[in-house]
Structures are given as C-alpha cells and as structure tokens.
Amino acid sequence: MSKDSRFVARLSPALFAHCESVLTQWLTFSHPADKTLSHYFRAHPKLGHAERGLIAESCFAVLRHQRNLSARCAPDVTPRRLLLTTLLQQGRNLRELEHLLKKGEADWLGSVKAFDPTTLTPAERADLPDWLYARLVEQWGAEETDALARALKQAAPLDLRVNTLKGEREAVLARLEADGIPARAGTCSPYAIRLAGKPALARHPLFTEGVIEVQDEGSQLLGLLLAPRRGETVADFCAGAGGKTLLLGALMRNTGRLYAFDVSEKRLARLKPRLARSGLANVRPIRIESEHDSRLKRLAGKMDRVLVDAPCSGLGTLRRNPDLKWRQTPESVAELTQKQAAILAAAARLVRPGGRLLYATCSLLAAENDHIVDAFLAAHPEFAVVPAHTELARLNRPDFKATERLQLLPHRHDTDAFYAVLLARQEALPPTPRSAEAPA
Numbered sequence: 001m002s003k004d005s006r007f008v009a010r011l012s013p014a015l016f017a018h019c020e021s022v023l024t025q026w027l028t029f030s031h032p033a034d035k036t037l038s039h040y041f042r043a044h045p046k047l048g049h050a051e052r053g054l055i056a057e058s059c060f061a062v063l064r065h066q067r068n069l070s071a072r073c074a075p076d077v078t079p080r081r082l083l084l085t086t087l088l089q090q091g092r093n094l095r096e097l098e099h100l101l102k103k104g105e106a107d108w109l110g111s112v113k114a115f116d117p118t119t120l121t122p123a124e125r126a127d128l129p130d131w132l133y134a135r136l137v138e139q140w141g142a143e144e145t146d147a148l149a150r151a152l153k154q155a156a157p158l159d160l161r162v163n164t165l166k167g168e169r170e171a172v173l174a175r176l177e178a179d180g181i182p183a184r185a186g187t188c189s190p191y192a193i194r195l196a197g198k199p200a201l202a203r204h205p206l207f208t209e210g211v212i213e214v215q216d217e218g219s220q221l222l223g224l225l226l227a228p229r230r231g232e233t234v235a236d237f238c239a240g241a242g243g244k245t246l247l248l249g250a251l252m253r254n255t256g257r258l259y260a261f262d263v264s265e266k267r268l269a270r271l272k273p274r275l276a277r278s279g280l281a282n283v284r285p286i287r288i289e290s291e292h293d294s295r296l297k298r299l300a301g302k303m304d305r306v307l308v309d310a311p312c313s314g315l316g317t318l319r320r321n322p323d324l325k326w327r328q329t330p331e332s333v334a335e336l337t338q339k340q341a342a343i344l345a346a347a348a349r350l351v352r353p354g355g356r357l358l359y360a361t362c363s364l365l366a367a368e369n370d371h372i373v374d375a376f377l378a379a380h381p382e383f384a385v386v387p388a389h390t391e392l393a394r395l396n397r398p399d400f401k402a403t404e405r406l407q408l409l410p411h412r413h414d415t416d417a418f419y420a421v422l423l424a425r426q427e428a429l430p431p432t433p434r435s436a437e438a439p440a
Contacts (some may be wrong), residue, residue, distance in 0.1 A: 006295060010050075010054060011054055011058065011087075011100070012099075013099065013100055015051060015055060016083065016100050017053055018040075018044070018047070018055050018410065019055050019058045019059055019079075019083055019085065020079050020080050021040070021084065022036070022037060022040055022055060022059050023059050023062055023079040023083060024079045025040070026059060026063065026323060027079060027322060029326050029327045030182070032321070032323065032327075033059075033060075033063065033321065033322070033323040034321070037055075037056060037059075039311070042419065043173060043218070044072060046407070055264050058083060058087075058156070059083075060084050060322060060437070061086050062079075062082045062083060063079045063322035063323055063326075064152075064153045064154075064155075064212065064322045065086065065089070065127050065129065065153060065319075066082065066124065066125065066127065066131070066322075066382075067081050067123065067124050067126075067127045068120065068124055068127050068328070069085050069089070070082070071115075071119075071120055071124050072085050072089075072112050072115045073085055073112065081108075084097065084100070084101075084105065084109060085109075086432065087100075088109055088112060089326075094106055094109060094110070095112075097109070097345070101104065120233065122142070123157040124155075125146075125149075126145065126146060126149035126150075127149065127153055127325075128149060128325055129325060129326065131327060131329075131330050132315070132328075133145065133149075135365060135367075136148065136149075136364060139364075139366055142282075147411045148364075148409060148410070148411050151319070151409075151410035151411035151413065152319055152322075152410060153318075153319075153322075154319055154410075155318045155319060156216070156317075156319035156410075156416065157192070157194050157195065157414075158195045158197070158198045158214065159186065159192055159193065159194050159195075159214070159215060159216050159217045159220075159415075160172075160183075160192070160193040160194075160195065160201075160213065160214060160215070160248060161189070161191050161192060161193075161212065161213050161215040161220055161246075162191045162192075162193065162211065162212060162215075163193060163211055163212065163213060163246070163250055163278055163284050164250050165188075165250050165253070165254060165278070165279050166209065166210055166211045166279060167206075167211040167212075168277075169185060169190070169191060169192075169193060169208050172193060172211060172212060173193060173204060175206060176193070176195075176206075179204070180198050181195065182195065182196035182197065183195045183196065184196075185222075185242055186217045187217075187397075187414075188217045188218065188220070188221055188395065188397065188408075188413060188415060189220035189221055189224060189311060189395075191220060191247075192215075192217040192220055193212070201214075204358055207277075207348055208277065209277065210277030210278045210279055211375070213246060213274065213278075214243075215241065215243050215247070216391065216415055216416045217414075217415050217417065218408040218413065218415030218416045218417070218418045219243060219244060219362075219415075219418065220247060221392070221406065221408065221415075221418065221420070222244055222307065222309065222358065222360050222418065222420055222438060223244055223247035223248050223251055223307075224251075224357040224391070224392065224395070225391050225392060225406060225420055225422055226248070226305050226307050226356065226360060226422065227251065227257075227305075227391055228251050228252050228258075228304070228305050229252065229256075229304075230252055230253050230255045230256065230291070231252075231255050231256045231307075231411040232256045232304035232305060233250065233251060233256060233257045233259075233302060233303055233304050233408075234248055234256065234257070234258045234259070234303065234304060234305045234306070235258075235259040235261060235299070235303050235305075235307070235310045235347070235350055236248060236259070236260050236261065236307045236309070237261050237306055237307060237309075237342065237343065237346075237347040237350075238256070238261070238262060238264045238308060238309050238310060238311060239260035239267070239268065239285070240262055240264070240271075240309075241267050241268075241270040241271055241274070242260055242265045242268075242270070242274055242275070242283075242285075243269035243274075243308055245258065245260045245271065245283060246274060246278050246280065246309060248307065249278065249280040249282055249283050250278070250280070252282060254279070254280055254281060254282050255282060255303050256282055256416075257282060257284065258280075258282050258283045258284065259283075259284050259286060259299070260283055260285040260286065261286050261287075261288050262285075262288070263287065263288055263289065263290060264287070265287050267289055268285045272285070277402070280379045286296055289340055290344065291343050291346035291347070294345065296349075296350065297349075299313055299351045299354070300350060301350070301351070301352050302350065302352060302434070303350040303351050303352060303355055304352060304355050304356070305351075305355060305356045305357075305359045306347050306348075306350050306351050306355070306356075306358070306360070307358050307360070308337075308343060308344055308347045308357065308358065308359050308407070309360045309361070310340045310343055310344065310359065310360065310361050310364040310372075311336065311339055311340070311343070311364060312336055312340065312361035312368050313336060313363045313364065313365065313368060314328075314362055315362075315363050315364045315365060316329060316361070316362040316364050316408075316416050316417025316419075317362050317416050317417070318416060319416065320416070320418070333365060333367060333368065334367075336368060337367055337368055337372060340361070340368060340372050341372055341375060341376070342378050344359055344372060344373075345376065345379075345380075348380060348423075348425075351425045352425070352426075353382075353425055353426065353427045354425065354426075354427050355424075355425050355427070356386065356422060356424050357383065357421065357422075357423045357425065358420060358421070358422050358423070359372070359373055359376075359407060359420065359421050359423065360418060360419060360420040360421075361418070361419050362416055362417060362418055362419075363417075363419065364409075364417050368419075369405075369407075369419040369422070370405070373385075373405070373421045373423075377423075382425055382426050383423045383424065383425055383426070384423065384424055384426060385404060385405070385422070385423060385424075386419060386422040386423065386424045387404045388400065388403045388404060388405060388406040388420065388421075388422060389401050389402060389403045389404070391422060392406070394406045399412065399413070403421070405419070405421045406418070406421070409420050416434075
C-alpha cells in the first residue's frame with residue numbers, strides 16, 4: 001500500500017466529517033484559520049495528535065488550492081466537494097476513496113477527473129484572487145509571479161533559531177540527530193536549523209531550556225540586518241510575541257537595554273514565557289496605546305537602533321497562512337499602508353543621530369514596501385538607505401551581493417517573503433540644494 005493509500009485509509013468517514021466542519025468554518029473567512037482550528041481542537045479534546053494532523057493537513061490543502069478546486073467543482077462548490085477534489089488531485093483514485101463517498105459521488109468525481117485544466121485562467125492556476133495576481137504580475141512579470149505562486153502553495157518548513165546565549169548550532173544539530181529528529185543547518189542565517197518534518201518539540205529539553213526557538217530563517221535575517229551591538233539601546237517597535245526581540249537580545253549578548261513595544265497586551269503576554277526560557281535580562285516589554293504614546297516621546301532621539309516590523313497584509317506568509325489571500329482585499333491593504341506610514345514616522349523619532357532604523361514587512365506588495373519607504377525618505381532627508389549587502393556580506397550569500405533593499409522570496413530563498421530596508425540617521429541634515437533655498 002502506498003503512503004497516499006495509508007493516508008486515505010486513516011482518513012475515516014468520522015475524521016472526514018471533522019474536516020468538513022473545520023472547512024465550513026474556515027470558508028467564511030471571518031477569523032484566522034489557525035485560531036479557528038485551535039478553537040475547534042479545544043472543543044474536541046478526544047482527537048489525538050495524529051488525527052489533528054490529518055485534519056489540518058487536509059483542510060490547509062484546500063485553502064492553498066481553493067481557486068483551482070472551486071473551478072473544478074463549479075457550479076456546486078461545497079466544503080465536502082472541495083475536500084474530495086483535493087484528495088483526487090493529490091493522486092488518490094476512486095477505489096481508494098470509496099469508503100468516504102456517498103451515493104452518486106463516484107460519478108461526480110469521475111467528471112471532475114475529466115476536467116480540462118487549460119480552461120483555467122492564469123489567476124485560477126496560481127490559486128490567487130484576480131486583484132492580487134494582477135498586482136504581482138505588475139511587479140514581477142507573469143513568469144516570476146507563476147514561480148512565486150507555485151512556491152506559495154507549498155507547506156512551509158519548520159525552522160528553528162539557536163539561542164546563542166545557551167547553545168551552538170553544531171551541538172544542537174548533534175542533539176537532534178541523537179534524538180532521531182532529522183535536521184540540517186540553515187543556508188541564510190548562521191543560527192538557523194531546518195527540520196525535515198514537523199515533530200512536536202514543545203516538551204523537548206532543547207525547547208523547554210530555551211536553547212531553541214521556532215523562527216523562520218527569513219525572519220532571522222531581519223535581526224542580522226539591524227545588527228545591534230553590545231551595550232546599545234534598542235527598540236523593537238512592533239514586538240508582538242517577541243520572536244525578533246529574542247534574537248536582538250541574543251545579538252546584544254544580554255547587555256544594554258532592549259525595549260519591546262506593542263499595542264496588544266495579549267501579544268506581549270506571549271513574550272513573557274519565551275523571555276523566561278531565553279535567559280535574557282535586558283528586555284523591557286511595554287504596552288503602548290499607539291505610536292503616539294507619551295512614553296515614546298520621552299525616548300525620542302535616544303535609540304541606537306530601532307526595528308519596525310510593521311503590521312501588514314502578511315501575504316508573504318501564504319505558505320503558513322493561505323487564508324490570508326482570501327481575507328485581504330485592496331481596501332484592507334490601503335488601510336494598512338496608512339498605518340505603516342504613521343508607525344514608521346513615529347519610530348524614526350526614537351533614533352539618535354548616527355543611529356539606524358530597519359523597516360520590514362512580510363508582504364509581497366510594493367504598496368506596503370517600496371512605496372512606504374520612498375515616501376518616508378522624501379519627507380525625512382535626515383535618513384539615507386544603508387545597502388543591505390554591506391551588512392549581510394558576512395553571510396557569504398551570492399544572491400545578496402547587489403542587494404540594496406532586502407527582498408526574500410520563497411521560490412528564490414526558500415523562506416517566507418520578507419522585505420526590509422535599513423536606514424541610517426545622519427549626524428546632521430544634508431545641505432539644502434541652492435534651488436530650494438528661500439530667496440534672500
């Protein structure tokens with residue numbers, strides 16, 4: 001029996017019914033898929049680890065290929081039909097699916113199998129909404145967009161970051177191998193480890209003792225690009241649950257002062273147990289009301305380095321969060337760009353002359369990336385771009401050698417899509433061009 005056959009055999013009618021229930025909730029797109037799934041599993045505590053994995057795998061496969069699948073199921077698109085079509089597209093035959101089928105569904109699946117894929121539009125083949133596909137083609141061209149879309153439909157790997165305050169990568173790799181967990185060193189970050197699968201690590205000593213943290217390798221590059229030093233005063237302006245905060249603290253070797261700002265108490269609460277495991281003592285989590293909080297004003301001009309991992313559409317994380325391509329809209333992106341511009345301007349006020357500011361998103365869209373930075377630079381002549389390749393030269397990655405603004409893409413770098421620009425605040429304002437001077 002093939003691996004696929006064993007998978008379908010384990011996907012019993014009862015488990016398939018759970019998949020239908022989850023997918024029915026997901027397809028309303030009223031809440032993030034991962035949160036809905038967690039809530040569902042809490043409501044069904046008798047589901048075991050393997051069963052939960054099967055449900056998640058089946059439902060996420062639908063989200064990744066939903067547009068293509070819907071075209072094949074049309075006009076009667078239902079969660080059940082989407083799931084069955086997914087199994088068929090994954091190479092399962094009708095005999096393997098017999099135990100899941102109701103009366104008449106075998107004939108219907110036969111017609112689905114005969115579907116002519118040449119009738120799909122480019123956006124349907126890419127499994128993207130029309131507006132998003134059009135924007136990506138405008139930025140990257142059709143060929144590059146299609147390669148990007150194929151990569152975004154793959155499940156993301158599980159990456160770890162070694163906490164250098166407590167361990168070294170080679171020793172961690174040796175420990176994982178000894179414990180029967182296949183892994184290899186990352187290719188972008190010197191602290192990254194990529195696992196071959198997705199083992200449960202929450203109770204592994206390396207995790208509970210703070211030697212490793214889960215963090216995408218691309219995300220790790222943001223900390224390496226900002227490159228905070230020992231004894232500096234640093235701020236993570238949109239810290240969230242603190243994944244990047246922890247890396248910044250380790251790069252500072254647990255010295256200096258590191259502020260973790262966020263408007264969400266819940267997100268900062270998730271940072272606390274991670275901080276306890278990490279061994280960091282230089283981090284100060286602070287909840288702020290907004291980017292105009294009075295506590296920020298008291299720190300104006302005092303930061304050596306500031307990270308702005310801005311709230312964004314998250315469209316660079318579609319391998320992990322495929323529901324985002326259906327939950328985001330042109331209108332929601334436009335609203336986000338206003339927030340991004342305001343947050344970047346507020347964070348810039350914290351940077352001392354000679355200090356550095358890193359603007360980053362996990363978005364694919366120029367509207368959230370280059371357009372925000374270009375507008376900021378036009379309004380703030382005291383800041384200038386520091387070419388990313390000068391900071392990342394030590395990583396010995398040929399594809400970073402001509403990079404001024406860092407753009408990571410899953411089909412090129414096998415990471416989530418990240419955009420980042422490093423800016424330096426000059427010691428003094430550049431001279432005003434004579435043509436712009438006021439008349440005498």
